[in-house]
Amino acid sequence: xxxxxxxxxxxxxxxxxxxxxxxxxxxxxxxxxxxxxxxxxxxxxxxxxxxxxxxxxxxxxxxxxxxxxxxxxxxxxxxxxxxxxxxxxxxxxxxxxxxxxxxxxxxxxxxxxxxxxxxxxxxxxxxxxxxxxxxxxxxxxxxxxxxxxxxxxxxxxxxxxxxxxxxxxxxxxxxxxxxxxxxxxxxxxxxxxxxxxxxxxxxxxxxxxxxxxxxxxxxxxxxxxxxxxxxxxxxxxxxxxxxxxxxxxxxx
Amino acid sequence: xxxxxxxxxxxxxxxxxxxxxxxxxxxxxxxxxxxxxxxxxxxxxxxxxxxxxxxxxxxxxxxxxxxxxxxxxxxxxxxxxxxxxxxxxxxxxxxxxxxxxxxxxxxxxxxxxxxxxxxxxxxxxxxxxxxxxxxxxxxxxxxxxxxxxxxxxxxxxxxxxxxxxxxxxxxxxxxxxxxxxxxxxxxxxxxxxxxxxxxxxxx
Numbered sequence: 001x002x003x004x005x006x007x008x009x010x011x012x013x014x015x016x017x018x019x020x021x022x023x024x025x026x027x028x029x030x031x032x033x034x035x036x037x038x039x040x041x042x043x044x045x046x047x048x049x050x051x052x053x054x055x056x057x058x059x060x061x062x063x064x065x066x067x068x069x070x071x072x073x074x075x076x077x078x079x080x081x082x083x084x085x086x087x088x089x090x091x092x093x094x095x096x097x098x099x100x101x102x103x104x105x106x107x108x109x110x111x112x113x114x115x116x117x118x119x120x121x122x123x124x125x126x127x128x129x130x131x132x133x134x135x136x137x138x139x140x141x142x143x144x145x146x147x148x149x150x151x152x153x154x155x156x157x158x159x160x161x162x163x164x165x166x167x168x169x170x171x172x173x174x175x176x177x178x179x180x181x182x183x184x185x186x187x188x189x190x191x192x193x194x195x196x197x198x199x200x201x202x203x204x205x206x207x208x209x210x211x212x213x214x215x216x217x218x219x220x221x222x223x224x225x226x227x228x229x230x231x232x233x234x235x236x237x238x239x240x241x242x243x244x245x246x247x248x249x250x251x252x
Numbered sequence: 253x254x255x256x257x258x259x260x261x262x263x264x265x266x267x268x269x270x271x272x273x274x275x276x277x278x279x280x281x282x283x284x285x286x287x288x289x290x291x292x293x294x295x296x297x298x299x300x301x302x303x304x305x306x307x308x309x310x311x312x313x314x315x316x317x318x319x320x321x322x323x324x325x326x327x328x329x330x331x332x333x334x335x336x337x338x339x340x341x342x343x344x345x346x347x348x349x350x351x352x353x354x355x356x357x358x359x360x361x362x363x364x365x366x367x368x369x370x371x372x373x374x375x376x377x378x379x380x381x382x383x384x385x386x387x388x389x390x391x392x393x394x395x396x397x398x399x400x401x402x403x404x405x406x407x408x409x410x411x412x413x414x415x416x417x418x419x420x421x422x423x424x425x426x427x428x429x430x431x432x433x434x435x436x437x438x439x440x441x442x443x444x445x446x447x448x449x450x451x452x453x454x455x
Contacts, residue, residue, distance in 0.1 A: 001372070001412060001413065002368075002369075002370040002371060002372055002413070003370065003371040003372070003373070003390050005370060005371065040437070045370075045371055067265075070265055070266050070269060071265075071266075071269040071273075072269075074270065074434065074435065074436065074437050074438070074440060074441055075392070075435060075436075075437055076392060076432075076435045094265075095265075096265045096266055096269075098435065121298070121299070122367070123367050123369055123394045168367070168369070169369075197365055198365065199365065199369065199370070222370070250373075252371045252389070252390035252437070
């Protein structure tokens with residue numbers, strides 16, 4: 001059976017890793033390629049690069065980062081952030097990315113999911129969903145711009161549409177759990193996992209090793225993503241995997 | 253020199269870089285003479301079986317690949333490249349493959365997630381120079397169709413995904429890996445190294 005995946009996420013701006021990174025043995029802790037190679041060695045199953053560059057130059061730099069990363073690491077990686085055209089996808093996939101993450105652009109233009117899936121295959125298209133509980137609805141709403149803007153779209157409905165249009169995977173971030181370190185949003189993750197038949201990557205809220213166990217078992221997630229806790233060495237990927245193994249969850 | 257056969261399907265960059273990291277020179281090429289002169293050839297591939305065979309036929313690389321296999325030098329098909337080694341596929345209609353190994357490519361069918369995507373644990377079924385001295389571990393798969401080899405003797409390793417799934421095949425100098433060794437961490441690199449090592453035994 002498939003192993004549950006542990007995925008560190010790197011925020012990259014103008015070709016440099018942002019959000020403080022606390023690796024002591026790196027020559028250059030801001031170099032995304034070196035950091036990616038380190039996570040590869042430490043047992044990450046996959047990586048996500050989130051490009052938060054705001055300029056055209058910054059985006060062009062990302063293509064270079066992808067090219068260099070593809071030559072250095074031996075695990076698959078996804079690139080997301082600001083991708084709004086099939087041509088952007090093509091450029092990044094050509095440079096060596098395995099998957100493309102799309103978020104806001106897909107909400108504005110859902111056809112982007114269909115076009116990308118048809119052109120490159122569903123396995124290349126990851127739809128990222130930022131969801132927050134809407135108490136009036138009694139279910140989750142999609143938010144954009146780091147949780148500031150509500151869209152009025154129901155997350156579960158959108159998850160199903162993304163799948164129908166050919167998404168190969170969902171990267172599901174709970175805006176309620178993100179940054180709390182109190183654990184993943186198990187309820188949200190489970191609701192989405194039970195609804196769709198494509199893999200779900202849970203994101204937001206990881207603070208202790210056992211949180212991964214919770215989201216894989218109760219939350220039915222296929223993968224768990226985290227950033228800060230790995231960057232700041234609050235836990236290592238190996239510690240997470242050891243805990244999962246001990247509890248009988250298959251990991252690599 | 254290791255030839256990565258370029259027939260317009262998929263990402264050749266990662267495969268070529270992985271081979272280079274193992275200390276071999278590579279050439280990504282669609283040139284018949286260059287391919288036939290190489291010490292080993294790799295047939296990669298991502299995409300649909302029918303399109304891939306069309307591309308191989310149009311460029312004449314189908315006969316070059318068969319000629320290479322007949323030369324006795326090591327050849328490796330990766331992912332779709334492995335499936336192409338077989339007789340036929342049912343992916344979007346019936347298609348004839350290279351026919352270097354007998355067997356067919358069939359769709360995953362059942363109440364489970366397709367594509368089979370992620371890390372799965374290999375079981376080695378017989379001894380092979382590819383994984384001599386290696387321990388069984390996880391490698392990375394992405395595929396919606398899988399190979400049913402006709403002869404058990406061609407099946408070197410499998411994984412379990414609601415059924416036994418063909419992971420490594422081999423007969424003589426012709427090998428195939430359904431997973432992506434270039435995306436499969438340390439074990440993937442060791443398996444690729446095992447294949448490339450065959451070029452040394454030959455000399």
